[in-house]
Amino acid sequence: MKSDVKINKVETDLLILGGGSAGLWAAHRFNELMPERKVTIVDKGPQDWGGLMTMAGGDFEAVLPPDTVDEWLTDLVYYFDGLCDQPLMEALLARSADRMRDYERFGCEFFHTPDGRLKSVPQRGLPHVKLYPAQQKGRGGELMAKSLVARLKDAGVTRMGRIMLTDYLVRDGRVVGAVGFHCRTGEAYIFKAGAVIAATGMGGWKTSYGKNTPTGEGMQMAFEAGAELQDLEFCRVWNMPRLFAWEGQTHLFPLGARFVNRLGENFMSRYSPILGPNTDPHFTTIGMALEIRAGRGPIIFDVSPLRGEDMILLKPQTGWQKLNYDKLCKLGLDLFKDNTEWVPQMTVSHGGIRAGIDGSTAVAGLFAAGTARSLEPGVYAGGFALMTTAVTGHMVGESAAAWLKGADAAPALNEGEAMARLDRAYAPLGRTGADTLTPKEVLTRLQAAVFPYDVSIVKNGPALTKALAEIERIKAEELPRMAAADSHYLLKLHEVNAIAFVSELYVRASLERKETRAGHFREDYPHMDPAGPAWFFIRHGADGSPEFVRERVPLEKWKVPLTRCYQDNFNFVEPRDAAKA
Template sequence: MNMHHITTDVLIMGGGSAGLWAAYRCSELAPEARICIVDKGPRDWGGLMTMAGGDFEAVLPPDNVDEWVQDFIYYFDGLCDQDLMEEILKRSADRLHDYERFGCEFFKKEDGSMKYVPQRGLDHVKLYPAQLKGRGGELMVKNIVRQLKQRSVERVGRILLTELQQQDGRVCGALGFDTINGDFYRFDARVVIAASGMGGWKTSYGKNTPTGETMQMTYEAGAVLQNLEFARVWNMPRLFGWEGQTVLMPLGARFVNAEGEPFMERYSPVLGSNTDPHYTTMAMSMEIRAGRGPITFDLSRIQQENLILLRPQNGWQKLNYDKLSALGLDLFRDSTEWVPQMTVSYGGLRADAWGNTNLEGLLAAGTARATEPGVYAGGFALMTTSVLGHMAGENAARLLQTLPEVK
């Protein structure tokens, strides 16, 4: 077995949305710095973003940040870090426009304005859907990786990081191993950014990479963690994998029980079907317990003109969609059974808006830092992870100016 030793200025643990954005911003502000992204998955795969729909929340005119913060205080039942949300939302439009500049396309209406889908019955929060349903996230990854290649950011795949290195109380690198041939790796760095995804354990189809090892290694090094008491619940078709209910619900989709009754009004009188998945999931379970299951998904109220937003045009969802069609099942025509599901246990590093943790030399970005109590609105994650990655990358570039070289 071989031992490899890589010296860099900034080590980014995880090449998902947050890690890629951190590298992008840091390389923009510190073009001479050596930046290395290490991921346990394939190089440049982009983490969960590869599978994402590409829907993006952003505060665009005439909306304003204060109104969105108010919406999130309500939506998170008060468990909202208001200052952090404000910092994130202030920068959301810039990241959306960056994606457009990189070549990503969002859905436009005939008059050229951007199409949006209001989220979860909230007054202001809305997502902007990617032009190509089923490929939006994959194209985001490709486009941002192209930027990193132009800036010579080093990217290494298939290395699982297992331990942080510390010297004189300061985080100064990490250890890991090659998941294919078992070789050991040591990375020495002046700044380490943890962008390695959610702290919890995988439970659902789409969350195979969150396995919690970064939480373990940062905790062992003395980092403060937060939100580990939360879990995220969701609802899924029983027979196949699908993503996109955050777009389907606001456009009129709803769950109905075995009696054909759209029961959500009983559990969520204000927002009805278009509410937080914690409520729909709980209500589904209660209906089933009361003998009114199974629960099916009713798409009959969705207008024809909106179906273009929902039918996958490529990627893994098209694969699923075609397989279903071959079995004679059409998601948009037939009623499908959906089940309550827990997607992932939650939590992450505690950090300020710029990603500073309690450990010197360690920054945190994206879902590795648990920004909310596991309550999801469509487009929220790609927005928050890009903004927080960008901010952590900027912070790393600033820190480099004050830190000695790594020998």
């Protein structure tokens, strides 16, 4: 780091990394319980922008009467093929209605039917799990973010934007702060904190629209500080229009929309006669991939079965979604009128930090909330993230407050360590030479390694092994050659480092899980392991490299037995073979 870089030092009781839904809720709850303590939220994006929540439609999952928590828990054990941490999920579901009521109290409205009841949309063919649509289709998430930020402003919570944190500072096994830099001023920051909450979101591959900010550095930082990770083999493969971005297709399938292949066939009804097109997008994208591989693409979105009265729920009415829709219509790309082509696309990782119900991690003083921790195994019901980020954020705010009450004062920072970590973070800044690479060049190669369908959707051992070799080559030959012309690109460079970290763990974990379960489909292991569900946790091995630890799901200790699996609704192998024959 150059000697003229200004170093800012900030002391706070609670440091929250990430100003999205989980981070804002954590700050809100902590401040309610400990208003005298200082809270600081740091985000690599703009101050107060609200993270991915800002671009969410605002649909919320909550267990409301007559549904019960046990009914939803039973749905999720089935939906997750047994990979459901039942005590954790029960705790989240039990608090979901309170957070939805909080939002209503904050002025965020949900859609009501003409008779005054809350409108709900069932999800993925599950008996009870459903979402409650926001009244302002297209702005719901934005209004949620604004309502939380307004409360934090009133409470005097410090919010700082454009600062990317790159390393935690750990002393005697306890996290005591973090270091990073401002992507516009280039100034360095050293934070000293009594407790830290990682609300940094998931890893991802920058697939445009709302998915270019979650890149996994929070996961990488936590792992390097000693935390464990889990569920890295699961990623979100989403159905996306080939040419543009769209939010809200989740609503369309329960109401009759479907994908058809080049022959006009509703192919999901072939792969799953029970669920048909109204299923989890993860399974839809497997069907899309098999159709395209078999030469029956392209895949077209067919909304002709939709009823007119449902359209009000579906067409964007405000916000970015309406702007996007209006512009697309002018280009002849009206989703509700024209035949639009859709493709399966790997987007973000479902992996995250391993944490207890209270959000505690393997590192004292470090808590995880929201999508920075892993909650679901690669399948995703609409409204789940807005609910779980709100609930886990709220819960972790409480946990951090309780922990700080009982903890000793944080030990002094090791200034030498902080400076060494800053030196490392700044090293690529101004790097020159004929062989340097831009972060974007390396990002494109990482995307090319993991995006192919046999690595991301219909996985197989040889393709994963080939992808791993390419990622290892990129790590060895290209990451060290990345250069940042300024502090903007320094941020992008650290994001690409994190994307490489997540990509490697994604492929390694995918090789490790030799079965097909929930959001992980291995064509060479197309069935569930008869030994039952198990998680793969990732910790530091003796030589410092990631070590995978298999841990059986202790179903015998938990409330809901695994009597059926969502996976059993699908047969992706035989129909394709039959089609070939």
